[in-house]
Amino acid sequence: MNEADPTVSAAAESARTPVIEIRGLHKAYGALQVLRGVSLTAPRGHVVSLIGSSGSGKSTLLRCCNLLEDSQQGDILFEGEAVRWRGAGMERVPADRAQVTRLRTNLSMVFQQFNLWSHLTILQNVMEAPVQVLRRNPAEVEARARALLAKVGIGDKADAWPAQLSGGQQQRAAIARALCMEPKALLLDEPTSALDPELQQEVVKVIKDLAAEHRTMLLVTHDMRLAADVSDHVVFLHQGLIEEEGPPARLFGAPRSDRLRQFLSATMAE
Numbered sequence: 001m002n003e004a005d006p007t008v009s010a011a012a013e014s015a016r017t018p019v020i021e022i023r024g025l026h027k028a029y030g031a032l033q034v035l036r037g038v039s040l041t042a043p044r045g046h047v048v049s050l051i052g053s054s055g056s057g058k059s060t061l062l063r064c065c066n067l068l069e070d071s072q073q074g075d076i077l078f079e080g081e082a083v084r085w086r087g088a089g090m091e092r093v094p095a096d097r098a099q100v101t102r103l104r105t106n107l108s109m110v111f112q113q114f115n116l117w118s119h120l121t122i123l124q125n126v127m128e129a130p131v132q133v134l135r136r137n138p139a140e141v142e143a144r145a146r147a148l149l150a151k152v153g154i155g156d157k158a159d160a161w162p163a164q165l166s167g168g169q170q171q172r173a174a175i176a177r178a179l180c181m182e183p184k185a186l187l188l189d190e191p192t193s194a195l196d197p198e199l200q201q202e203v204v205k206v207i208k209d210l211a212a213e214h215r216t217m218l219l220v221t222h223d224m225r226l227a228a229d230v231s232d233h234v235v236f237l238h239q240g241l242i243e244e245e246g247p248p249a250r251l252f253g254a255p256r257s258d259r260l261r262q263f264l265s266a267t268m269a270e
Protein backbone atom coordinates (compact mmCIF):
# COMPACT_ATOMS: atom_id res chain seq x y z
CA MET A 1 0.00 0.00 0.00
CA ASN A 2 1.22 3.49 -0.84
CA GLU A 3 0.98 5.44 2.43
CA ALA A 4 1.90 8.66 0.61
CA ASP A 5 -1.26 8.48 -1.52
CA PRO A 6 -3.98 10.32 0.44
CA THR A 7 -6.81 8.46 -1.32
CA VAL A 8 -5.30 5.11 -0.36
CA SER A 9 -4.79 6.09 3.28
CA ALA A 10 -8.30 7.62 3.45
CA ALA A 11 -9.76 4.34 2.15
CA ALA A 12 -7.73 2.36 4.68
CA GLU A 13 -8.86 4.68 7.46
CA SER A 14 -12.48 4.33 6.40
CA ALA A 15 -12.16 0.51 6.37
CA ARG A 16 -10.87 0.66 9.95
CA THR A 17 -13.68 2.90 11.17
CA PRO A 18 -16.41 0.77 12.78
CA VAL A 19 -19.77 0.92 11.07
CA ILE A 20 -21.47 1.24 14.45
CA GLU A 21 -20.01 2.28 17.75
CA ILE A 22 -21.98 2.65 20.96
CA ARG A 23 -20.43 4.27 24.02
CA GLY A 24 -21.95 4.18 27.48
CA LEU A 25 -25.58 3.97 26.36
CA HIS A 26 -28.35 4.39 28.93
CA LYS A 27 -32.00 3.79 28.12
CA ALA A 28 -35.04 3.79 30.38
CA TYR A 29 -38.74 3.30 29.84
CA GLY A 30 -40.09 5.53 32.61
CA ALA A 31 -38.66 4.15 35.84
CA LEU A 32 -37.42 0.94 34.19
CA GLN A 33 -33.69 1.15 33.42
CA VAL A 34 -33.21 -1.16 30.42
CA LEU A 35 -29.66 -0.24 29.30
CA ARG A 36 -27.26 0.88 32.00
CA GLY A 37 -24.10 1.97 30.22
CA VAL A 38 -23.53 -0.34 27.26
CA SER A 39 -20.61 0.07 24.85
CA LEU A 40 -20.08 -2.00 21.75
CA THR A 41 -18.45 -1.85 18.37
CA ALA A 42 -19.48 -3.41 15.06
CA PRO A 43 -16.38 -3.30 12.84
CA ARG A 44 -16.83 -3.35 9.07
CA GLY A 45 -17.33 -6.88 7.75
CA HIS A 46 -17.90 -8.37 11.19
CA VAL A 47 -20.90 -10.10 12.73
CA VAL A 48 -21.60 -9.14 16.33
CA SER A 49 -24.28 -11.15 18.15
CA LEU A 50 -26.21 -10.09 21.21
CA ILE A 51 -27.33 -12.88 23.50
CA GLY A 52 -28.91 -12.89 26.96
CA SER A 53 -32.03 -13.71 28.89
CA SER A 54 -35.43 -12.40 27.94
CA GLY A 55 -35.68 -8.78 29.04
CA SER A 56 -31.92 -8.19 29.25
CA GLY A 57 -32.19 -5.34 26.72
CA LYS A 58 -30.95 -6.92 23.47
CA SER A 59 -33.73 -5.71 21.17
CA THR A 60 -33.78 -2.31 22.84
CA LEU A 61 -30.05 -1.93 22.19
CA LEU A 62 -30.53 -2.88 18.53
CA ARG A 63 -33.38 -0.41 18.16
CA CYS A 64 -31.34 2.35 19.80
CA CYS A 65 -28.59 1.83 17.18
CA ASN A 66 -30.77 3.03 14.34
CA LEU A 67 -32.67 5.50 16.51
CA LEU A 68 -35.97 3.62 16.48
CA GLU A 69 -35.69 4.18 20.24
CA ASP A 70 -34.42 7.28 21.99
CA SER A 71 -31.73 6.90 24.64
CA GLN A 72 -30.98 9.21 27.53
CA GLN A 73 -27.21 9.15 27.77
CA GLY A 74 -24.20 7.92 25.81
CA ASP A 75 -22.96 8.18 22.24
CA ILE A 76 -24.00 6.43 19.02
CA LEU A 77 -21.57 6.73 16.13
CA PHE A 78 -22.27 5.68 12.55
CA GLU A 79 -19.07 5.35 10.50
CA GLY A 80 -17.32 7.58 13.03
CA GLU A 81 -19.96 10.30 12.95
CA ALA A 82 -21.62 10.87 16.31
CA VAL A 83 -25.39 11.28 16.44
CA ARG A 84 -26.19 14.86 17.39
CA TRP A 85 -28.73 15.36 20.16
CA ARG A 86 -30.77 18.14 21.61
CA GLY A 87 -32.19 18.13 25.10
CA ALA A 88 -30.95 15.93 27.89
CA GLY A 89 -32.07 12.89 29.88
CA MET A 90 -35.67 11.85 29.15
CA GLU A 91 -35.96 14.91 26.88
CA ARG A 92 -33.01 13.91 24.67
CA VAL A 93 -33.88 13.44 20.98
CA PRO A 94 -31.82 13.40 17.77
CA ALA A 95 -31.22 16.95 16.59
CA ASP A 96 -30.69 16.41 12.89
CA ARG A 97 -33.45 14.74 10.83
CA ALA A 98 -31.18 14.33 7.79
CA GLN A 99 -28.68 12.47 9.95
CA VAL A 100 -31.43 10.21 11.30
CA THR A 101 -32.59 9.38 7.76
CA ARG A 102 -29.00 8.69 6.64
CA LEU A 103 -28.43 6.41 9.59
CA ARG A 104 -31.73 4.52 9.19
CA THR A 105 -31.27 3.93 5.48
CA ASN A 106 -27.75 2.65 6.09
CA LEU A 107 -28.66 0.34 8.96
CA SER A 108 -31.43 -1.84 7.55
CA MET A 109 -33.48 -3.73 10.07
CA VAL A 110 -34.93 -7.24 9.86
CA PHE A 111 -37.69 -7.89 12.39
CA GLN A 112 -38.77 -11.06 14.14
CA GLN A 113 -42.26 -10.80 12.58
CA PHE A 114 -40.98 -9.97 9.04
CA ASN A 115 -43.17 -6.82 8.82
CA LEU A 116 -43.81 -7.15 5.08
CA TRP A 117 -46.51 -4.89 3.64
CA SER A 118 -49.47 -7.17 3.02
CA HIS A 119 -50.92 -5.00 0.23
CA LEU A 120 -47.73 -5.17 -1.86
CA THR A 121 -46.32 -8.15 -3.77
CA ILE A 122 -42.97 -9.55 -2.69
CA LEU A 123 -41.18 -7.67 -5.49
CA GLN A 124 -42.99 -4.43 -4.61
CA ASN A 125 -42.05 -4.92 -0.94
CA VAL A 126 -38.38 -5.19 -1.87
CA MET A 127 -38.49 -2.22 -4.27
CA GLU A 128 -40.61 0.15 -2.17
CA ALA A 129 -38.03 1.94 0.00
CA PRO A 130 -35.20 2.25 -2.56
CA VAL A 131 -37.65 3.77 -5.07
CA GLN A 132 -39.89 5.81 -2.76
CA VAL A 133 -37.41 6.85 -0.06
CA LEU A 134 -34.05 6.87 -1.82
CA ARG A 135 -35.55 7.88 -5.21
CA ARG A 136 -33.41 5.33 -7.05
CA ASN A 137 -34.10 4.42 -10.66
CA PRO A 138 -37.01 1.89 -10.66
CA ALA A 139 -35.58 -0.27 -13.45
CA GLU A 140 -32.23 -0.59 -11.66
CA VAL A 141 -33.96 -1.30 -8.34
CA GLU A 142 -36.13 -3.96 -9.96
CA ALA A 143 -33.09 -5.71 -11.41
CA ARG A 144 -31.39 -5.62 -8.00
CA ALA A 145 -34.56 -6.76 -6.21
CA ARG A 146 -35.01 -9.75 -8.52
CA ALA A 147 -31.35 -10.71 -8.10
CA LEU A 148 -31.69 -10.51 -4.31
CA LEU A 149 -34.86 -12.61 -4.29
CA ALA A 150 -33.01 -15.22 -6.34
CA LYS A 151 -30.05 -15.00 -3.97
CA VAL A 152 -32.26 -15.81 -0.96
CA GLY A 153 -33.91 -18.64 -2.90
CA ILE A 154 -37.34 -17.15 -3.65
CA GLY A 155 -36.82 -15.79 -7.15
CA ASP A 156 -40.05 -17.47 -8.23
CA LYS A 157 -42.11 -15.60 -5.58
CA ALA A 158 -41.66 -12.07 -6.93
CA ASP A 159 -45.33 -11.69 -7.88
CA ALA A 160 -46.78 -13.51 -4.86
CA TRP A 161 -48.43 -11.76 -1.92
CA PRO A 162 -46.81 -12.08 1.51
CA ALA A 163 -49.73 -14.14 2.83
CA GLN A 164 -49.03 -16.78 0.15
CA LEU A 165 -45.52 -17.42 1.51
CA SER A 166 -44.36 -19.55 4.43
CA GLY A 167 -42.79 -17.76 7.39
CA GLY A 168 -39.31 -18.77 6.24
CA GLN A 169 -39.97 -17.41 2.76
CA GLN A 170 -41.40 -14.18 4.20
CA GLN A 171 -38.33 -13.70 6.37
CA ARG A 172 -36.06 -14.28 3.38
CA ALA A 173 -38.09 -11.66 1.48
CA ALA A 174 -37.61 -9.30 4.42
CA ILE A 175 -33.85 -9.89 4.26
CA ALA A 176 -33.88 -9.20 0.50
CA ARG A 177 -35.81 -6.01 1.21
CA ALA A 178 -33.24 -4.91 3.77
CA LEU A 179 -30.36 -5.69 1.38
CA CYS A 180 -31.99 -3.79 -1.50
CA MET A 181 -31.31 -0.56 0.43
CA GLU A 182 -27.59 -1.37 0.00
CA PRO A 183 -27.06 -0.71 3.70
CA LYS A 184 -23.73 -0.47 5.48
CA ALA A 185 -24.99 -2.94 8.09
CA LEU A 186 -27.93 -5.23 8.76
CA LEU A 187 -29.61 -5.18 12.17
CA LEU A 188 -31.36 -8.52 12.69
CA ASP A 189 -33.78 -8.76 15.61
CA GLU A 190 -34.39 -12.45 16.38
CA PRO A 191 -34.84 -13.27 12.70
CA THR A 192 -35.56 -16.96 13.29
CA SER A 193 -37.58 -16.81 16.53
CA ALA A 194 -41.03 -16.69 14.92
CA LEU A 195 -40.33 -19.71 12.70
CA ASP A 196 -40.88 -23.43 13.07
CA PRO A 197 -37.58 -25.31 13.39
CA GLU A 198 -37.62 -26.64 9.82
CA LEU A 199 -38.19 -23.14 8.42
CA GLN A 200 -35.52 -21.63 10.67
CA GLN A 201 -32.83 -23.46 8.74
CA GLU A 202 -33.72 -21.67 5.46
CA VAL A 203 -33.15 -18.33 7.15
CA VAL A 204 -30.05 -19.53 9.00
CA LYS A 205 -28.53 -20.52 5.66
CA VAL A 206 -29.13 -17.02 4.24
CA ILE A 207 -27.57 -15.40 7.32
CA LYS A 208 -24.56 -17.72 7.08
CA ASP A 209 -24.15 -16.82 3.39
CA LEU A 210 -24.22 -13.11 4.28
CA ALA A 211 -21.66 -13.64 7.05
CA ALA A 212 -19.42 -15.51 4.58
CA GLU A 213 -19.62 -12.43 2.30
CA HIS A 214 -18.36 -10.33 5.24
CA ARG A 215 -21.49 -8.27 5.57
CA THR A 216 -21.53 -6.17 8.70
CA MET A 217 -24.32 -7.47 10.94
CA LEU A 218 -25.61 -6.92 14.43
CA LEU A 219 -27.69 -9.95 15.35
CA VAL A 220 -29.99 -10.47 18.32
CA THR A 221 -30.66 -14.17 18.70
CA HIS A 222 -31.75 -16.90 21.07
CA ASP A 223 -30.16 -19.46 18.74
CA MET A 224 -26.76 -20.16 20.29
CA ARG A 225 -25.72 -22.41 17.42
CA LEU A 226 -26.38 -19.59 14.95
CA ALA A 227 -24.47 -17.12 17.15
CA ALA A 228 -21.57 -19.59 17.43
CA ASP A 229 -21.53 -20.28 13.68
CA VAL A 230 -21.72 -16.77 12.24
CA SER A 231 -20.30 -14.36 14.83
CA ASP A 232 -16.91 -12.76 15.04
CA HIS A 233 -17.83 -11.42 18.46
CA VAL A 234 -20.57 -12.31 20.94
CA VAL A 235 -21.92 -9.99 23.62
CA PHE A 236 -23.79 -11.41 26.62
CA LEU A 237 -26.15 -8.87 28.15
CA HIS A 238 -27.52 -9.22 31.65
CA GLN A 239 -30.01 -6.70 33.04
CA GLY A 240 -28.87 -3.95 30.72
CA LEU A 241 -25.14 -4.40 31.21
CA ILE A 242 -22.53 -6.36 29.30
CA GLU A 243 -21.67 -9.23 31.60
CA GLU A 244 -19.18 -10.89 29.27
CA GLU A 245 -18.08 -10.68 25.64
CA GLY A 246 -15.56 -12.26 23.32
CA PRO A 247 -15.04 -14.45 20.29
CA PRO A 248 -17.65 -17.23 20.08
CA ALA A 249 -15.24 -20.12 20.63
CA ARG A 250 -14.04 -18.59 23.90
CA LEU A 251 -17.43 -17.33 25.07
CA PHE A 252 -19.26 -20.59 24.42
CA GLY A 253 -16.28 -22.88 25.08
CA ALA A 254 -14.94 -21.32 28.26
CA PRO A 255 -17.44 -18.88 29.78
CA ARG A 256 -15.94 -16.98 32.72
CA SER A 257 -18.94 -15.55 34.55
CA ASP A 258 -21.37 -17.67 36.54
CA ARG A 259 -24.29 -15.87 34.93
CA LEU A 260 -23.15 -16.75 31.43
CA ARG A 261 -22.50 -20.36 32.45
CA GLN A 262 -26.01 -20.57 33.93
CA PHE A 263 -27.54 -18.90 30.88
CA LEU A 264 -25.79 -21.28 28.49
CA SER A 265 -26.69 -24.40 30.43
CA ALA A 266 -30.34 -23.28 30.69
CA THR A 267 -30.43 -22.45 26.96
CA MET A 268 -28.79 -25.71 25.91
CA ALA A 269 -31.26 -27.65 28.09
CA GLU A 270 -34.26 -26.14 26.21
Ligand SMILES: Nc1ncnc2c1ncn2[C@@H]1O[C@H](COP(=O)(O)OP(=O)(O)OP(=O)(O)O)[C@@H](O)[C@H]1O
Binding pocket: 029, 032, 034, 052, 053, 054, 055, 056, 057, 058, 059, 060, 061
Ligand atom coordinates in the same frame (compact mmCIF):
# COMPACT_ATOMS: atom_id res chain seq x y z
N1 LIG B 1 -41.85 0.04 24.50
C1 LIG B 1 -41.58 -0.40 25.73
N2 LIG B 1 -42.16 0.19 26.80
C2 LIG B 1 -41.88 -0.22 28.06
N3 LIG B 1 -41.03 -1.22 28.36
C3 LIG B 1 -40.43 -1.83 27.34
C4 LIG B 1 -40.67 -1.46 25.97
N4 LIG B 1 -39.90 -2.25 25.17
C5 LIG B 1 -39.22 -3.09 25.98
N5 LIG B 1 -39.54 -2.84 27.28
C6 LIG B 1 -38.99 -3.53 28.44
O1 LIG B 1 -37.57 -3.38 28.39
C7 LIG B 1 -36.93 -4.56 28.84
C8 LIG B 1 -35.97 -5.05 27.78
O2 LIG B 1 -36.72 -5.45 26.65
P1 LIG B 1 -36.02 -6.01 25.33
O3 LIG B 1 -37.09 -6.34 24.37
O4 LIG B 1 -34.94 -5.10 24.90
O5 LIG B 1 -35.34 -7.34 25.90
P2 LIG B 1 -34.73 -8.56 25.11
O6 LIG B 1 -33.46 -8.90 25.80
O7 LIG B 1 -34.66 -8.26 23.66
O8 LIG B 1 -35.82 -9.67 25.42
P3 LIG B 1 -36.38 -10.87 24.50
O9 LIG B 1 -35.26 -11.83 24.36
O10 LIG B 1 -37.52 -11.41 25.31
O11 LIG B 1 -36.83 -10.25 23.21
C9 LIG B 1 -38.04 -5.55 29.18
O12 LIG B 1 -38.27 -5.48 30.58
C10 LIG B 1 -39.23 -5.03 28.41
O13 LIG B 1 -40.43 -5.36 29.05
